Amino acid sequence: xPSLRETLARTRNSILGRIQTVLGQADISDETWxxxxxxxxxxxxxxxxxxxxxxxxxxxxASEGIVKASALRGVLRSELVALLGPKATPxxxxxxxxxxxxVVGVNGSGKTTSIAKLCHLYLKHGRKIVLxxxxxxxxxxxxxxxxxxERSGVxxxxxxxxxxxxxxxxxxxxxxxxRKADLLIVDTAGRLHTKHNLMQELKKLRNVLSRSVxxxxxxxxxxxxxxxxxxxxNQAKGFAxxxxxxxxxLTKLDGTPKGGVTFAIVNELGIPIRYIGTGEKMTDLQEFDxxxxxxNLFDEKE
Amino acid sequence: xxxxxxxxxQAVFDRLNKRGILNExxxxxxxxxxxxxxxxxxxxxxxxxxxxxxVKLRAIGAEVHKSLxxxxxxxxxxxxxxxxxxxxxxxxxxxxxxxxVIxLVGLQGSGKTTTAAKLALRLRNSGMRPxxxxxxxxxxxxxxxxxxLGKQLNIPVHAEGNKIPPPQICxxxxxxxxxxxYDVVILDTAGRLQIDETMxxxVEKIKAVTKPQEVLLVADAMTGQEAVNIADxxxxxxxxxxxxxxxxxxxxxxGAAISMxxxxxxxxxxxxxxxxxxxxxxxxxxxxxxxxxxxxxxxSLIEKAxxxxxxxxxxxxxxxxxxxxxxxxxxxxxxRQIKKMGPLNEVMAMIPGLNKLSKELTPDMTDKQLKRVEAxxxxxxMHERHNPDVLNxxxxxxxxxxxxxxxxxxxxxxxQFRQTQKMMKQMSTNPRMRGLGGMxxxx
Ligand SMILES: Nc1nc2c(ncn2[C@@H]2O[C@H](COP(=O)(O)OP(=O)(O)OP(=O)(O)O)[C@@H](O)[C@H]2O)c(=O)[nH]1
Ligand SMILES: [Mg+2]
Numbered sequence: 251x252p253s254l255r256e257t258l259a260r261t262r263n264s265i266l267g268r269i270q271t272v273l274g275q276a277d278i279s280d281e282t283w284x285x286x287x288x289x290x291x292x293x294x295x296x297x298x299x300x301x302x303x304x305x306x307x308x309x310x311x312a313s314e315g316i317v318k319a320s321a322l323r324g325v326l327r328s329e330l331v332a333l334l335g336p337k338a339t340p341x342x343x344x345x346x347x348x349x350x351x352x353v354v355g356v357n358g359s360g361k362t363t364s365i366a367k368l369c370h371l372y373l374k375h376g377r378k379i380v381l382x383x384x385x386x387x388x389x390x391x392x393x394x395x396x397x398x399x400e401r402s403g404v405x406x407x408x409x410x411x412x413x414x415x416x417x418x419x420x421x422x423x424x425x426x427x428x429r430k431a432d433l434l435i436v437d438t439a440g441r442l443h444t445k446h447n448l449m450q451e452l453k454k455l456r457n458v459l460s461r462s463v464x465x466x467x468x469x470x471x472x473x474x475x476x477x478x479x480x481x482x483x484n485q486a487k488g489f490a491x492x493x494x495x496x497x498x499x500l501t502k503l504d505g506t507p508k509g510g511v512t513f514a515i516v517n518e519l520g521i522p523i524r525y526i527g528t529g530e531k532m533t534d535l536q537e538f539d540x541x542x543x544x545x546n547l548f549d550e551k552e
Numbered sequence: 553x554x555x556x557x558x559x560x561x562q563a564v565f566d567r568l569n570k571r572g573i574l575n576e577x578x579x580x581x582x583x584x585x586x587x588x589x590x591x592x593x594x595x596x597x598x599x600x601x602x603x604x605x606x607v608k609l610r611a612i613g614a615e616v617h618k619s620l621x622x623x624x625x626x627x628x629x630x631x632x633x634x635x636x637x638x639x640x641x642x643x644x645x646x647x648x649x650x651x652x653v654i655x656l657v658g659l660q661g662s663g664k665t666t667t668a669a670k671l672a673l674r675l676r677n678s679g680m681r682p683x684x685x686x687x688x689x690x691x692x693x694x695x696x697x698x699x700x701l702g703k704q705l706n707i708p709v710h711a712e713g714n715k716i717p718p719p720q721i722c723x724x725x726x727x728x729x730x731x732x733x734y735d736v737v738i739l740d741t742a743g744r745l746q747i748d749e750t751m752x753x754x755v756e757k758i759k760a761v762t763k764p765q766e767v768l769l770v771a772d773a774m775t776g777q778e779a780v781n782i783a784d785x786x787x788x789x790x791x792x793x794x795x796x797x798x799x800x801x802x803x804x805x806x807g808a809a810i811s812m813x814x815x816x817x818x819x820x821x822x823x824x825x826x827x828x829x830x831x832x833x834x835x836x837x838x839x840x841x842x843x844x845x846x847x848x849x850x851x852s853l854i855e856k857a858x859x860x861x862x863x864x865x866x867x868x869x870x871x872x873x874x875x876x877x878x879x880x881x882x883x884x885x886x887x888r889q890i891k892k893m894g895p896l897n898e899v900m901a902m903i904p905g906l907n908k909l910s911k912e913l914t915p916d917m918t919d920k921q922l923k924r925v926e927a928x929x930x931x932x933x934m935h936e937r938h939n940p941d942v943l944n945x946x947x948x949x950x951x952x953x954x955x956x957x958x959x960x961x962x963x964x965x966x967x968q969f970r971q972t973q974k975m976m977k978q979m980s981t982n983p984r985m986r987g988l989g990g991m992x993x994x995x
Contacts (some may be wrong), residue, residue: 265777292597294776297588357827358661358772387827389704390697397692411700442802475661479594479776481804500994502660505745508778530660530690 265292267507267549269326273319278311282319286326293547294479294510299517303329327544334540338497338522340469348426350459350466353499353523354452354489355473357440360501362391364473364527365437366398367535372433372434373402380431382422383408384415385439385457395437402532405429415439415451416458423462436467443488456493471524473499476509486515497524500538504528507547563623574622579611582626593805593844594937596780599814607633624981625850631841637810639836642794642819645765646680646736653737656785656796657755658770660743663824665694667770668740669701670824670832675736682707683734685725687741687758689714697741705829708734718742719757726762739764746785759790768821771812778814779808787816797840798824801831805844863994881937883969884929887922927955928965940966 272285283304290300303326310316310325342349351368353361362385370378381399383406385391392408399406407422409415419436426434438455441448459466472495474482489495500509504527515521523538574582583604590600607630616625646652654671656664665688672682684702686709688694695711702709710725722739729737741758744751759767767790769783786792795816797809800823809820820835929937931954936943943951943966948959 288597288748291591294594294778297591301717356774356802358663360779389700390693393696394691394693406958442799444801444803450665475774476773477659477776477778477782478772479779479808480592481594481774482776485774494671502745505659506778506781508776510771511776 251303263509265289265507266547269323269548270320273322276319277317278319278322282322283308286322290510293313294508296480296483296511296514299333299514301332321355327548330513330544330547331540333517334523334543335516337537337539338524340497340524343468345439346432346468348423348432348434348463349468350423350436350463351469351471352438352456352467353471353473354438354458354493354495355440356442356475356485357388359440359473359475360499360527361385361440361473362394362398362437363523364471364499364501364535365395365435366402366532367527368435368525369398369402369404371535372533373404377433378429378431379404379433379435380422380426380429382419382434382436384418384422384436384453386413386415386418388440390436391427391439394451398532416454419455419458420462423459434463443485443492449488449492452489452497466519469496470494471497471499472521474515476500476503476512476526478511479509480514482511483514483518486519486521490519490521495521497522499523499527499535500526501527501545504534507549509543510547512543574611574614574616574625576612576827578622579608579626582623582960583611586626586630588907589846590807590810590844593807593846594774594776594779594811595640595807595844596777596814599780599811602814603633603637603810627845631845634810634841638813638840639819641655641835641837642821643899644821645793648765650733650735651683651726651737652735652766653726653764654766655739655741655759655762655764655790656768657741657790658743659745659772659782660691662743662772662893664688664743664770665697665701665740665796666826666827666829667796667822667832668698668738669705669707669829671822672702672707672736672738673701673829674832676705676707680735681733682736682738683725683732684709685722685737685739686711686969687718687722687725688737689716689718689721690742691920694740694742701829705780708732710737718754718805719761723761729868737762746789752789756789762779766793767791767980768794768796769797769812769816771808773800773804773806773808773823774802775808777811779811783812786860787818792816792818792897794821796820796824797835801825805846806840807844809840810844815825879938880929880932880940880969881934882915883972884926884937886930889928903923924955924961925965925968926955926963928952928957931955940969 266289269289272289273282285299286307287304290303291297306329307322307325311322316325353365355361365381369381372379381395381404383395384391386409392411396406396408407418407425409418409421416436422434422436436455436459438452439451443449456467461522470493472486472489474485479520486495486498497513498521500523501511503509512523516523525535526538526543528534528536568754586607587600587604590603591597610633611626611629612623614629616622656668658664662750672684675682684698684707686695686698699709699711710728712721713726718741726737739758741755742751744755746752769786769792770777771782775782795809795812795818797806797820800806813820823833823835825831825833887893928951931951936947943962948962951962952959
């Protein structure tokens, strides 16, 4: 599997990658802070988090006696990594008969594709998987999941288009038990977090799951498009409030390095990033690694 | 999240406590707030910079009109400048001989397929004969998705499976359209990243063989700073003729639209406002400008209100609202009208000053709450509705009994009502809102 850096090797226009040029060789001045601010803002990090970072940087520059602007680069990197906290390592309870993962997110964020990628990953870990096609709304959403299911040899439980997604989920749970599967992944319809009725529907799905499997869903993964700006924070808040989110899958990171809004999501909302999507193929999913993610933002090439 | 920019600027100017002519210092302080608002709305950093330079030029030395506070004066300039940047709403260019080819391009998941269907429906409704072309041979079931949408809407779809290269499919589709006497050919191309050389070359080829009259970039309203690079790359490669902003029905501020417009100079033509095929609107710069500034989607609300409001009733209420003669009976009337407009907190989210409140109220609460409020006010006599002050303990007990609620709840309603009344009064002294009274009633 190509490393993240390789995947992204062809992109050279990372914003923070310009940091060295921008900071230059001079001593720290007012201009330095302005330049840093502009770089951070252009990375979608958002005004509040940028302010927070700059305050910390100023403090550290003062206390550590940093004079050269160029020395701020390393400090900024470590601050960014610190914001993301340690790598989230989920524990899979092997005693769990059936683990349930519900995948949610706004329209087009990459839910269905990410599920295909999760299948690929978990199959490698020897898991026995069933997929639930609970997006009964969008045209051909069921077919899309079915095609992925066929490609990875995972059964897909589906209902008729426009049928009750709750019923599909219920059937999928039963099917999982019948087939002695140990992992059920539920694909839900894309929805904007501001749509009351659709969020209610999602809550219902969640309830169907928790009624039929102990403690389910064990993971609720929110899929966020890395090209999104500050609205991603609202998405995270909205979905977390409605159904609880245990982790984020950040998709479409195969473009230019982006996803700066991640810092606010992790830091302000305390929701960990679990995976990153780096392409349209089944193999294009990696576990999220804070160090690598930050390095990628700086687009570092030795 | 920041609230109304106007309020924020007002706070700034209250601190400065200056009136009359805007000086450079005041403007700088104010523009710092504007800058934050724009960045929060995802307007690109560089675009913000240029924009603020223009605003500053206009604002310094500007005379503050009597009816405006300095904060409002700055907002007014910012708003006007935003409107200028957003430009006139663009129309489709469908002149010349048919068939007219419209090519939709954009990133993965931006909403091209749905938009293709919406556009086709719109054109068909205006009397044309559109045909949709399934040119996304990559994403699983993308072709099927378009076929199903076509079937639903009864609009033909040209598809050749996923084995034939998309440029070929598109070329065939155009010949087919000529033979079949279709007026418009809408190409639904695959989503692609602007840095994907192979895929960009492909879409260039599609353009070369189909010679589209319109090349429209379909972009997600939630897009961040990257919007400039996306729009710039697609524009340089394909020569865009317009933009379509999708998923505008959420709470994205849509600053990306400004960025894309600024970097390409092409007009924004439509906005996608929902998942249904008819949730598609021409672009209204004023609405987007208000939204980007966090001023609430006033115009949308007004339009919604116009559709659902009983006109005579509305005119009466509007007048009362503004003259602060608003009583509990009007409150009840309002509640009933609002109920017709949709879930309360969605409605409230569109009103400046109320959108914060709307977040505190859960939707369950609001709708259940509405019913209870309705029950309570209905149990009051007209006299009580007009003069809530007469509601003493025994009257309240009676109302509570009549509505199956408690005295405590009635107290709450009265307090809430007072707050609304106060807010309405404030709104009526705010020149931006003053037009509202007339707008509710007009037509
Ligand atoms: N480049 C790239 N494209 C991706 C990635 N993940 C998903 N996509 C593409 O994004 C588009 C939308 O993905 P879907 O998986 O259908 O998204 P979804 O969230 O299920 O969409 P809805 O169900 O319609 O809401 C497809 O074209 C995917 O191929 C990624 O990591 N990188
Ligand atoms: Mg999907």
